[in-house]
Amino acid sequence: MDLLRALLPRAKPPEEPTSPDALPQGRRVGPWRVVRPLGQGGNGTVYLVRRWGRHYALKLATCPGDLRLVREGKLLKRVKHPGVVKLRAAGQWTGGAERFPYLVMEYVEGLPLYEWARQTRPTARQITRLLIQAAWALEALHQQHAVHRDVKGGNTLVRPDGKQLVLMDLGAGDYEGATPLTSHVLPPGTEVSLSPEAMAFARLHATTPEAHYKASPADDLYALGVMAYRVLTGHYPFAVHLPRDMFWLAVSTQSPRSAHEAHPRVPETLAAIVHRLLAKQPEERHAHAREVAEALEKASSEGGAEWDRPPFDAEEKAPKPQGVLRRRRAGNPRGRAWMWQQLQKKHRPREGALSREKALASAPALPSRTSRHRNRKKHWGVRVLVLAAAVGVALALLTTTRQVGEDDQEIARAPPPPDAGTGAAPFQAPISAPAAPAAPDQDDPRVNPLSGPSSHPKLSKVLPLCVGLACAGSSQATRPKPPPEECPPGALQTMRDLGFYAGDYLQATLVFPLPDDTEPVLVKEGAVTVHVVQSPRRTVPFASRVSGRLFFGDRVYGRFTSLTLARGGQTLPVCMELVDILVSRGLERQPESTEAAVMVYYSGGVEFVSRFE
Ligand SMILES: Nc1ncnc2c1ncn2[C@@H]1O[C@H](COP(=O)(O)OP(=O)(O)OP(=O)(O)O)[C@@H](O)[C@H]1O
Numbered sequence: 001m002d003l004l005r006a007l008l009p010r011a012k013p014p015e016e017p018t019s020p021d022a023l024p025q026g027r028r029v030g031p032w033r034v035v036r037p038l039g040q041g042g043n044g045t046v047y048l049v050r051r052w053g054r055h056y057a058l059k060l061a062t063c064p065g066d067l068r069l070v071r072e073g074k075l076l077k078r079v080k081h082p083g084v085v086k087l088r089a090a091g092q093w094t095g096g097a098e099r100f101p102y103l104v105m106e107y108v109e110g111l112p113l114y115e116w117a118r119q120t121r122p123t124a125r126q127i128t129r130l131l132i133q134a135a136w137a138l139e140a141l142h143q144q145h146a147v148h149r150d151v152k153g154g155n156t157l158v159r160p161d162g163k164q165l166v167l168m169d170l171g172a173g174d175y176e177g178a179t180p181l182t183s184h185v186l187p188p189g190t191e192v193s194l195s196p197e198a199m200a201f202a203r204l205h206a207t208t209p210e211a212h213y214k215a216s217p218a219d220d221l222y223a224l225g226v227m228a229y230r231v232l233t234g235h236y237p238f239a240v241h242l243p244r245d246m247f248w249l250a251v252s253t254q255s256p257r258s259a260h261e262a263h264p265r266v267p268e269t270l271a272a273i274v275h276r277l278l279a280k281q282p283e284e285r286h287a288h289a290r291e292v293a294e295a296l297e298k299a300s301s302e303g304g305a306e307w308d309r310p311p312f313d314a315e316e317k318a319p320k321p322q323g324v325l326r327r328r329r330a331g332n333p334r335g336r337a338w339m340w341q342q343l344q345k346k347h348r349p350r351e352g353a354l355s356r357e358k359a360l361a362s363a364p365a366l367p368s369r370t371s372r373h374r375n376r377k378k379h380w381g382v383r384v385l386v387l388a389a390a391v392g393v394a395l396a397l398l399t400t401t402r403q404v405g406e407d408d409q410e411i412a413r414a415p416p417p418p419d420a421g422t423g424a425a426p427f428q429a430p431i432s433a434p435a436a437p438a439a440p441d442q443d444d445p446r447v448n449p450l451s452g453p454s455s456h457p458k459l460s461k462v463l464p465l466c467v468g469l470a471c472a473g474s475s476q477a478t479r480p481k482p483p484p485e486e487c488p489p490g491a492l493q494t495m496r497d498l499g500f501y502a503g504d505y506l507q508a509t510l511v512f513p514l515p516d517d518t519e520p521v522l523v524k525e526g527a528v529t530v531h532v533v534q535s536p537r538r539t540v541p542f543a544s545r546v547s548g549r550l551f552f553g554d555r556v557y558g559r560f561t562s563l564t565l566a567r568g569g570q571t572l573p574v575c576m577e578l579v580d581i582l583v584s585r586g587l588e589r590q591p592e593s594t595e596a597a598v599m600v601y602y603s604g605g606v607e608f609v610s611r612f613e
Contacts, residue, residue, distance in 0.1 A: 020060045020093065020100045021045040029102055030091045032058055042188065043068050043171050048107060055107040056088060064098035067181055068188075072171045073103045074178070078144045083137030085157075085168045108166045113153035117231050117312075120162060124232065124267050125307040128300045130158060130165040131228050135293035137167040138224065142217040142289055146175035149215045150189045151223035153231060174215065186213050191244070192236050193223035196252055196280045203248075218282035221289060225277025229256070232270070232311055233263040234503045237278055255280070257584055264613050265311045269299040312502075482551045485612040487575030488561045494572045495608050498539040505579055505607035507534035508546060510600070520590040520599040525552050530560070530578075530606060541566045546576060546606050555586030556600050559612050576606040 018027065023045075027034045032049035038057060039046050043066055049058040061069040076087035089104040111119065117127065134156065141148055148155075150172035157166050172188040185202050186194070198213050205211030229237045237256035238247060256262075256278055260271035273295050279285050286292045300307060495502070511521055512531035532544040540563070548560030558578025564571045580587050585607075590599040 018095065020095050021062055023047060023060070029058055029060060029093045030089075030104075032056060032104060034058075041169060041171060044102075049104070057085075057105045057107045058102055059105065060093060060102040061100045064095075064100050066101055067179070068171055069101045069103060071178055071181065072169075072173065073101070075146055075170045075173045075175055076103070076105070078146065078175065079141050079170075081137055081140035083133045083165060083167055084140060084170075085166050108157045108159065108168070110157040110159045110166070113156045113158055113165065113227065113231055115153075116158040116162065121310040121312055122162065123308045123310050124265070124270055125300055125303065126162065127228075127231055127311075128270060128296050128307070129163065130156075131224070131231075132293045132296045132300070133165040134167060134224060134227070135289045135296065137165075138217070138220050138289035139293065141167075141173070142220070144175060145177075146173060147215050147217060148173050148220050148223075149187055150193070151220050151227060152190050152193050153227055156227075180212065185211050187215055189215075190223075191247075192238075192240050193226045194251070195219045195222035195282070197282055199248055199252055203252075216282065217289065218285055221277050221285045221292060222282075224289070224292065225274050225285075228274045228277065229259050229262075232266045232274065233259050234312065235262060252280075263311055265306070265309055267299070267303055267306045269303060270296070270307075273299060481553045482557060482559070482612070485559070487609070487611060488573045490573040491561070491575035492610060494563070494574050495610075498572075499537045500608045502608050502610040504536065505576075505605040506532045506536075506540055506546075508532050508604060508606045510602040510604075512543070514603075520592065521602045523550055523556060523598055523600055525550050528558060530558075532566075532606075533603075546574065548576070550578070552589075552598055553586070555588055556598060557586040558606070560606055575609055575612065577609050577612065578604060579607045580604045 018024065021040060021044075023029065023034045023037075025034055025036060029047070029049065032051050035048040035050050035055070037045060038048050041059070043063070044059045044061045046057050046059045049056050059069065059072075070090075073087060073090045076085065080086075085108060086106040087103060088106060091102055091104075092099040093102050094100075110116070113130065116122075134151070138148065138151070148167065148170060150169060151167075155167065155169040157168055158164070159166065174187065185205050185208070186198060195218065198215065198219060201211075201213045205213075226237060229235070238250045238254070240247065256275075258268075258271045259266040259274045260268045266274075273292065277285055277292065286295065508530040510523065510528070510530055512533075514533065526549055527547070528550045529545050529547045532540055532542060532546065535541070535544075543566040545564040545566075546560045547562045547564070548558055551557045551559070556578070560574060560576040560578070562571055563574040563576075577585055578587060579585055587600040587604050590601070592599045
């Protein structure tokens with residue numbers, strides 16, 4: 001009997017029903033056998049699979065009948081380019097009663113761009129070589145009347161030789177004639193790479209269910225600019241720790257610092273190309289991806305020795321997400337209020353504080369300018385836009401606490417944009433000239449008590465000179481920045497010991513405890529101490545003190561060389577620079593400032609650096 005049983009063919013045990021995102025090793029999907037998962041994307045799980053001794057990447061939809069994956073397959077079939085991942089096959093996997101589409105692609109061995117840059121510390125020229133390939137890959141896509149719509153470091157893989165970049169994940173892509181799948185105002189994509197025009201559209205049509213933004217090649221070029229900026233500088237063009245509404249305001253109204261200014265090792269010609277990609281108006285960007293590729297090729301071939309230096313030294317921050325602070329800010333009303341103040345200060349006409357209530361109350365129609373401020377007319381065009389944007393943000397602040405996503409946060413899954421319902425109206429609202437601020441007294445506690453007694457005239461005397469004159473940026477604008485300088489001994493070690501990289505920063509204030517009002521404070525050159533109010537790491541607790549010196553130039557710069565920890569009182573050497581809320585170096589001199597009496601807003605941050613530039 002046993003012999004008989006042994007001779008009979010054994011019935012194959014039925015495969016356990018499994019979820020498409022958890023296929024075990026050895027499970028078959030069509031003729032492909034699962035080796036291991038490679039990762040989970042927005043609409044599917046990617047497995048390393050094997051067939052006839054060769055490896056492939058198989059993307060299996062998470063939802064049965066997923067049309068987006070089907071569309072990704074169609075798009076990949078259209079585009080044949082060495083810089084775009086190749087499609088090998090497509091099919092449907094039956095899991096239980098459902099059928100899940102899958103795509104089989106070439107398996108690309110390599111690292112996503114930012115991770116590759118972090119590990120290999122390439123030169124600007126090496127990075128540019130990859131950016132050129134990304135631009136050519138986009139050109140191939142655009143030639144097919146298609147758009148990627150999610151260009152970012154995480155959607156690229158750099159092959160192990162470091163010379164080839166492959167554009168991946170066309171799951172958010174679209175092409176002419178494709179069946180519309182987007183039910184939101186914005187298509188899927190990544191918020192940090194969202195173009196200003198897409199934001200403007202979303203703002204305008206937030207409450208129109210039938211409005212769907214049609215991304216163009218210019219959106220891909222903007223996203224390429226964001227990717228280039230980040231891989232070259234280690235930062236996004238706009239600080240991603242900002243809550244979403246504020247981030248949108250920054251992207252819509254601010255010009256980013258050039259990549260060279262943000263990170264002086266980025267060659268200027270390269271930074272200029274990246275800057276053009278980040279232009280607010282799509283028509284100001286390059287007309288085609290091939291133009292970007294050609295511009296990069298030209299700049300790289302003409303570039304000198306500065307192109308052969310890695311933008312980052314070993315001790316410097318590797319490109320990595322900058323979202324560390326935002327998590328702590330989530331759901332923290334005090335933190336939001338603080339950030340609100342910062343942005344409001346940054347964008348409002350500076351002569352008067354605008355509370356949320358006032359902003360709301362004044363949103364529909366604001367009175368016209370007073371004659372007293374007429375001679376500041378030339379500044380008002382910009383200010384009108386900026387204040388109006390702040391009004392939009394004020395409205396949004398009352399309804400939203402969402403924050404900007406990092407690389408992998410997709411938009412289509414997010415609720416409508418922050419200023420839903422406000423439309424574009426606030427951007428067109430006329431605006432009044434706010435009153436001049438109350439003059440802080442020299443003994444005012446808002447004047448940094450730790451910067452020592454000031455010899456400046458009282459501000460009440462300074463102010464009348466400024467009223468009616470465009471004081472901001474007068475003679476002070478000609479003063480040079482302080483020269484580059486090495487860090488004090490042991491500072492880089494402190495940075496590492498505390499768990500930071502160059503480029504990380506702590507939020508800090510010149511006035512401590514934080515006052516309730518938002519008036520600027522008087523500062524003087526020389527010794528200064530700031531207090532840490534928010535740190536991404538526990539190693540530097542709240543109220544730790546960072547001491548250094550202030551320098552007056554076109555802005556107020558600060559270099560800090562010692563850190564006294566609030567817990568334990570230990571004092572350590574550090575190398576840090578003063579930055580504002582948008583992580584621009586230095587604090588803006590407020591218009592009330594004179595050569596002798598300089599006013600700044602008291603909040604900003606201190607950024608770890610590996611050299612004072
Ligand atoms: N052809 C491939 N070869 C090697 N790895 C791949 C391939 N395709 C995808 N991967 C890896 O699988 C993971 C998931 O990829 P997928 O494209 O689905 O989503 P994602 O880009 O991570 O996320 P999202 O779709 O949300 O943007 C990523 O880590 C990606 O690098």
